[in-house]
Amino acid sequence: MIPLFYYLALSAIIFSIGLFGFMTQRSGIRMLMCVELMLNAANINLVAFSSYNADLTGQVFALYSIALAAAEAAIGFAILMSIYRVRDMINLDKINVLRW
Amino acid sequence: MEIPILSLIVLIPFLFSVLTLLTKNKEQARAVALLSSVVVLTLTVYMYLNFDSNTAQMQFQEFAQWVPSLGINYQLGIDGISMPLVLLNAIVIPFLILFTWNDEKNHSNRFYALLLATQGAVIGVFVSLDFFLFYVFWELTLVPLFFMVSIWGGPAKHKAAIKFFIYTHVGSLVMLLGIFALYFTAWKQTGTPNMNIEHLLSQFQFISDGLSRNLIFLALLFGFLVKIPSFPFHSWLPDAYVEAPTAGSVLFVLLKIGGYGLFRVSLPLLPFTPSMDLMVTVMAALGSVSILYGAFLALAQRDLKRMVAYSSISHMGYVTLGAAGLVSLSVSGAMFQQFSHGLIMSIMFMSCGVINRATGTRIINDLGGLAGKMPKLAVIMMLAFMASLGLPGLTGFIAEFMVLTFTYINQPTYVIIAILAVIITAAYHLWAMQRTMFGVYNQKFGVLKDISASQTFSMAIIALLILYFGLNPSPVLNMMITNSEKLVSLLAVTGV
Amino acid sequence: MVDLTLLTPELTLVGTGLVVLSIGLFLNTNAKKILSYLASLGILASLVLVLTNLGNGGMLFNETLSFDALSQFFKIVFLSVALLVSIASIKYTEGNSHTEEFYSLLIFATVGMMFVASANDLIVLFVAFELASLATYALAGFEKKNPLSLEASMKYFMIGALSAALMLFGISFIYGATGTTSIPGVAENINILLGSPIGLLSVVLMIAGLGFKIALVPFHMWAPDTYQGSPSVVSSLLAAGSKKMGFVAAFKVFMVGLIALQAEWTTAFALLAVITMTLGNIVALSQNSVKRMLAYSSVAQAGYITMSFVVMSKTALAGAILYALSHGFMKAGAFIATAAVIYMVLSEKKDSEMPDHIDNFRGLGKRMPITALCMTIFLFALAGIPLTAGYMSKFVLFASTIEAGLVWLAVIAILNSAISLFYYARVVKYMYFLSSEGEKIAEPVPYTVAMIIAAIFVLAIGFWSEPFIYWAMEAAKVLI
């Protein structure tokens, strides 16, 4: 069967992609997607570990985190929506009234 | 069961300061303030009369648990070191209130409230035997003075207030570090936390590490030197003293907690400080330099009040120097200097205030010939100036003579430096006297009224005290000597 | 059948939240005022329940929830902050059609924090953590017409999501290494990670995840913007409440779970503590927005509390925990006072650019005497002037560093608090020494009540510290 290392490598790659995207993307939507990537990378880890440790906790945890991710996305989109209402755009790098 | 007199003299001012806040107008405020200060004075005098000046022990002790889990207690007591200073405060404050009796100030209720609060805090520092309590009062003295300067102060009041606040706060924090160190090392040794000052001081010698002992001593010393203030930590003083309203300056003068700390804390620790000789030298050097430096700068000032402020630096140098003398009489001389300096400077600042009020200027060269118009002021101010330049028969001389003479035994060099300053001191006093009081009257001031009855009364009483204690210092000096002998006997243990 | 008495406070809160939410659907805007009182009552009730349960502890739901001195102490902190906030919000939500949402969010956030406080398992911890976060994201953006509020919540949310991901990633490694998510269980099997890069990585990830809530530099950058932008009452909840949640979580994760990796995280926290307090204090010096200044000051205060991770002694923890409590009252109070001022400013001119600008504090002593007095108390407490809660907790905390022989750390902390005095005193100066043309105005009752309560506690902790220190000690015993 596939060695654990592969999973870890995969999740690491996904996570890094997420990080990179989060830092570089302007649109709020894309940034949210990057966050999802990172969360899922974590989930991969959890699941992989749980199967290798032969213990279900990890998978339960993964389920929880998926649910949470959904909730988070909901809130996030809500915020972005209302921003869009007020500012007619969601390029977050333009939204820097609060600074210094 | 006898009355907890110390708690009373500490708490009454605070209590009444709250009452004063509630008063509606100036008349009520000053009346309440005066009442409080008079009560405190009577209590203090009563205590003084029942005070045994032949023992160095703490008297009128009070004890109550406060924060047992940290060994913090509410513990008060008074001895020969603190008694004169408490007396000084109790005496001067009522007359200070009388002095300001007819001043036109906005919100005088706040003013008197702050004044009383300061008194309470300062007395609290003197009588608390618990380091925590000590520090609490120590810091509390800052707050009312900060407000007083920034509300009723001169043109540059805000800068001065903040500077004074931060600067001295830093000093106190460094001191606090030292206290912590004492506290925990003692805790480790005895296994139980205890903030009692005497206990902590007695544990100091068991700290194995010499370096940390030096550091602790230095931290505490720094805190005190900033408050005294001694060269080179004095730069907060001129601004604060000058910008403060007259009463504020007087309160600053009564703020003798720095020197007090020197006697209460530093000297007992000294014998167990590894590099003791170095420390003593440092203290002596700073003391004598402050004396000389302050004198020269006073000579350089054009503003009368600023001159007085610098002269105060110069005089406080005697305290440090005398403490470094390590002879019982030099130490008590230093203590007496604190007492006498408090009295003298009070009048000096009052005079500055009066002159400024009357003529609208404090620039020495603009003044002149006031003696003709304000004879009463002239007489009192003359006496204060003479006392301040160390004229025999007045308190200043007793203190300075004792400090110089008895310090010479151990620290000849620094005494010689200090003696040079005596001439300069005379010089700037006489110069200022000549330019303000004598010579041709500057007509642009028009007709001046002499100082009011209340001002005359309050200044005259203090002046008489200066004269009395100058002729017969024993009433306060003896208790000082008793305690300083104890302090010095500790030193003798380590063969000094 | 498990005995749920220990859980009653949380249950009460949840109940209140749901009730408020559901009733709110049927009420018209003016009538919604009741809800705020209702919510406040609910919070008060659960606070009372916690206090009654004080002392008896235990585990629930096969040891995923633990009820002990620590958790209860922090619950008290959260609930009292929540209570202050909800009382203050009576005024804030007045005539707002979304009152019920506000309060339910507030309550659920509190519930989340409380669960974090008693979490004994990483899953519970994470979920509760997220619960609180999500609720507060929404709260921060509560003024959904106000671009600043939205920007605040957006930043808060974005960084929050990022750090949640980081934390989860970290947890995943810990789980992988130890095979369990129960915190004590982790503590037993963590030794595998000793000195391994994975261990180090997971430690750092956890620090990042929690440091976001604690607002440790460099994970703090959202905090000033969010505190400034979001409604003051919410800022006070964030600063006073959810920040403490980060601490309690960190206490559990590091001091219980990852105790074996102490070497790594002590060093990390040492660095972060110093940087945090210094940067916070220095940047606060040059702020003109009072809320932003308070934000930086709370960054700095976080730095102080973090010192306890470096010292790791019973006194230090007691100090930190006490500090958490006092800071809760001080900061909540300060923000509420600011809220009052903002209310005043806005009631005078609607579209004021920066209503919490320090110039609006001119002559406050005359215009809003009570507010000014309370604000002064809070500020001096934050600065650590004796006989206030701030001084007492600083005293214990700083003292403990000396006790542990970390003089350098103590010196840095002391110097920092000396710097901090400057910007606190500055506000006092504006309130009392600078005059303004504005006339005296009636101070909104709810704000005043909240502030007075806070002020009373601030002074009480300062004067009569014994019981508080005792509780803090008890709580500290749980960790060490």
Add this chain to the structure above:
Amino acid sequence: MAIENMAFLIPVLPALAFVLTFFLGKKLPNGGAIIPIIAIFTSFVISLLITMNLLQNPGQVVSQSYNWFAILNVGILIDPLAAVMLSMVSFVSLLIHIYAVGYMSHDKAQPRYFAETALFTAAMLGVVLSDNILQFFVCWELVGLCSYLLIGFWFEKPSAASAAKKAFLTTRVGDVMFLAGIILLFADIFKIFNGSIPQGVYVLRFDEIFSHIPEIAALNTQIFGFEVSHLTLITLLFFGGAVGKSGQFPLHVWLPDAMEGPTTVSALIHAATMVTAGVYLVARTFPMFIAAPYSLLIVAYIGAFTALFAATMGLVMNDIKRILAYSTISQLGYMMLGLGMGAVIGITAVGDSLFHLINHAFFKALLFLCAGSVIHAVGTQDIRQMGGVGKVMPITFATMLIASLALAGFGIPGTSIGVSGFFSKDPIIEAAYLFGESTENWFPYLFSIVAALLTSIYIFRLIFMTFTGKPRTSYGGHESPAVMTVPLIILGLLALVFGALTKTSFGNFLKETFGNNFVSIDIHALAEMGEYHLASHGSGSEPLIILWMPVIVAFAGLLISYLIYGMRILDMSSIVSRNNPIYKLLYNRYYQNAIYTEFLAVKVVYEGLSLAGRSIDRGFDWLVNFIGHIFMELADGLRQLQTGVVQNYATAVITGVSLLVILLKLIMEVF
């Protein structure tokens, strides 16, 4: 009750008078002058009685001591030395007070005047009868204060105010040396007792001090490589104090300016209550001086030089009071010289010097009072505008003439014919000759003899220009009222006969002082210690020319000034002119003012040191503010990090994480 129990009243009564007059004076006639007069009269009576008592039985020295504070005491010591001083001071000051009733009658500040003079007298009396050096110093300072107040009596006059300040400051310089001497002395005795001073021993009492002279002399210190005995140091420091108070070179500058006060004050200062204090200090501590190597020599040289130096300036002054001022300085020089002669004639020196002091007190007081009444009548102080005053003011003229003769010292050696000055000044000059003989140091003698010549020249110049000839300006002069002339007459009589009456008894009486009565001192042993060789043969055995020399120069002086100013035969205009450098030098008083005030005080101390200090202080201030400034700058810099762009925040977070990982990794590697 025994008279010595009333001794304490001597200073206390005038002090009381001060308080009373100060507060009640306004309500009484002539500013309550009566109070101090009565008080001082009583003091005088008491001191006189004590003196009488001592004359009969020299053993009964009054000596009382009480604890003051710490280990220091207050006390009274009246031995012959003190007794004569007391009587003189109280007597002269009494006369001056009486005189002042008339002189000050037009001044509205009379009460203040009489109060202050009373205090002045009290302080001086206190100096005289104190039994320990500290009390001595205390009263000494009070004297200084009173002189300050009185010189600046007309404080509206800027010149008066600054003169007062100058007087106080200059004497202060001396006082500081005196204080330093006391401190050093105390430290030494402390050492001798090695730190534990037994109960009831007052180390600063004169008898205590004298009993430790040998030990103190044994202590040495290196100063500039010279091995200096502490005794020498202490005595020289004391002498420094004396130099200040007694206006010896180089601290004499204040005395001429002190003329700014009322003339009566000048009389007090010059005759009775101030300048003599310095001489008295040296006399009081004479045992220490004679035991200290070189000290007496220095005293002698300074004295002799001052005598000459001041006389030269006296020659050219035109202000009548200034002339007298310089003559005082010069006479004080003689007294110091006399004391210095102790190096050869031992204890007798004290007798001679004090004798001159007393006589000088009489005739100098007289001179001033006469000058006063002249000024009172003429309304100017410039002798060039006077002339012929003798006709309008016969009594004043007569008494003034007597005083001048006394000052110049006319008399016939070997007989008891002569004015008081003669009997007291000649022994000093003769001693100076002896001194030259036995130590080959001839300068003192030369100085003193030349000074004697100049003295007689300048005083008769004054007489001739003032009283003889015809008025040079129109002044409505009149003789002064009785209240002023009576004191003149009394003083005149004394100036005339006092010397003749007491010339032998006085010296013997004074010898008793350091004899066996209150502390037994073997002067010869001390002199050995001081490496002095007391001349075997006493005075009076010199060659005749030496005996006659002083008188001859006195007559010479009289002649010269008669030719110049009386007959107007010799024309001095060529000499007395601005373009004559010597005259210019003298007239500008050796440019002391430029050197002391403008250079030392202003340039060096004020502009140099204090202003420098001020800039240093600015530096400190700047430093403090600068630190604050740095923080504000930092704040402004660091807040720029907060860009407000959420992506950057994310970057910050991630960078933080990675940096932490790397750092920790490294740290873990290292430790």
